Amino acid sequence: MNSILQIEGLSKKFGKIEAVKNLNLSINQGEVFGILGPNGSGKTTTLGMVLGVVHQSAGTYKWFGQEPSNDIRKKIGSVLETPNFYPYLSARNNLKLAARIKGVDFSTIDEVLTTVGLFERAESPFRTFSYGMKQRLAIGAALLGNPQALILDEPTNGLDPQGIAEIRQLVTKIASRGITIILASHLLDEVQKICSHVAIIRKGQLLFSGAVDSILGTTDSLEIGAENMVALQQHLLNYQDVKEVKQENGLLIVNFSQKPNPADLNQWLTNQGIYISHLAYRQRSLESQFLELLKNPSKS
Amino acid sequence: MIKLLQIEYNKISRYWIFWGMAIILTVGLTTLYWGIEPFINENVKGPSNAPIPIPQFSLYEFPNIWHNLTYLAGMRFFLLFPALLITLIVTNEYTYRTLRQNVIDGLSRNEIVTSKIILVFVISASLVVLLLINGFLLGLSHSKDSSILLVFEKFHYLGAYFLEVFAFGMLALLIGTLVKKALFAIGILLTYSVILEPIAHHYSPEWLQRIFPLAAIGRLIDVPNSGLMRMFGVNFRTYIDFLDVIIVLAWTIIFALLTYLIIRKRDL
Structure with missing residues (x-):
C-alpha cells in the first residue's frame, strides 16, 4: 500500500504548553482517515504542521514518501478550520486564484463547482454565502486539480443538520473516487459514519490508531430475544462455544468463544422448540471505546 | 514572477477599495499637477493689491518640471x-486568513512576500507613469x-520619486505584516510618520537626522529652486x-528583509 502521509515524532510547543506530543501516524492510500479528539486536543495544530503553516518543534513528516515542499502541498486539497476566501471575490474568482496558486487549469473549476453544488452561485461574492455554502466552496477549492489527498478539518462544524448531511454525502462521494481523505473531527458519530481508519488523540498524544472496524466492528456477541427468556437462557448455555449469557434491556447478550453463525443457532433453537423474536450481532459503539480509551490511555 | 503578479492581480481586480483609492490618487494628483502653477501665481499676487513683481517663471518648463512635479x-x-492602501491589502490577508490558505494551497513563504513586493513595485511604477504622462x-x-x-x-527625478513611493510602501508592508490588524497597523503608520519620526528627528544630532527613514525619503528631492525661491x-x-x-x-532592503524574516518565522 502506498504511503500518503507518514508522521514521525511530531511535536509542537506553544510556550510552555505542549499542543502535540511526539505524534506518530501512518496514513495509506485510499483510506478515509479520521483524527478524532476533543476540542483542543491538537488536531488542527497537527494538520497545520503537515500543511506547512505551523512550524513543528520536533519531528518530521513525509507526504507521498517525499520530504515536505511547496510543490507537494499543491497535490493536497485542504480545508483547515474555516473556509478562507476573499469576501469581495465571487466563488469563481476565488477558485481561479486557488487554481493559479496550485498551477491547475481553470477548466476544472466548473466541474468542482458542480460537485459541491454551487454552480448556480458561481458569480456571487463569497461574503453573500451562508456558512454551509462557504464550507462547500472550501471543499470545492480543495478538490481543484484532482488532489491525491484531501484534508478536512471539522468540515461539519457550525452547520445545520441539513448542511451536515450534505457535507457527509459529499465526503463519501469523494472517497468513492479513491481520494485519500484525512478528516479531523471531535464528533465520534461522524468518524464512525465516514471513516475507514481512525487515530484518537487526547492532549496532543496518540491514544489509538487503526482500522475503525478493529475498534468497532462486529464483536463475538449476539443479542437474542424470545418470548420465553428463561427457557432460552437455559438452552443457550448448552449451545457450542457459548462463554457467557447476560441479560440486558430485556434481551440476552451471548458471548461466544469464537465467531458464531447466527443461522445455525437459529436452526438449533427452533429444533429445541424456541422461536426467537430478535437476533443481531452486537455492535460495539465507538463512543464506548472512545470513552474507555480516554479513561485508560495505557490500554492502547 | 509572472505567476505572482497574476495572483496579486486576481486579488485586487475586484477589490473596490483598491480601485477607489486608484481613482482618488489619479484625480487628486492630476489636479495637483495641473492646478499648482495657476494656484501659486494667483496667491502670490492675490493678498495685497500691490502685486509683488514676480520674475517670469513656469513650473512646467522642461527640464525643471520633473523636479517640480516629483517634489x-x-x-x-x-x-x-x-x-495606507498597501497596509490595508496586507492586513486583509490576515483578516481573511487567506495568507494561510495561500501557503496551504502551495505558495512558499518567500513567494508570499515577493508577491506583495511586486504589488508595491507596480503601485509605485503606476504613480511614476501618471506623473510622466501629465x-x-x-x-x-x-x-x-x-x-x-x-x-x-x-529625468532622474522620476527615479527618485519612484524610490520615495517604493520605500514608503515597503515600510507599510513591514508594518502591516508585523501588526496584522488593519486599524492598528494604519494607526502605527500614521503615528510614526506624522508624529514620532518628526519629533525624534527634531531632537536628534545632525548625523542621525540623515538616517531616519522618512526624513531620508523626504531629503531625496529637495524643494525646487525656482526663480521665486x-x-x-x-x-x-x-x-x-x-x-x-x-x-x-538601505532602508528599503531592511524593510524587505524584516518582512521576509517575519513571514518565515511565524506560525501562520
Missing part, C-alpha cells in the same frame, strides 16, 4: 495614500524649447544627493 507628488501627505502634456504645452536633451535632462534668497539643492539614495535604498 509635489513626493510630499509625505501624498506618499501616505499608497502606503509631465509630458504640461511640459510640451508650456515649454518654448522641447529639444530631446532638455526634456530628459532631469531665489527671489527670497533661499537656495535649495538642485541635485539628488547620492548618500540619500543609498540611505533610502
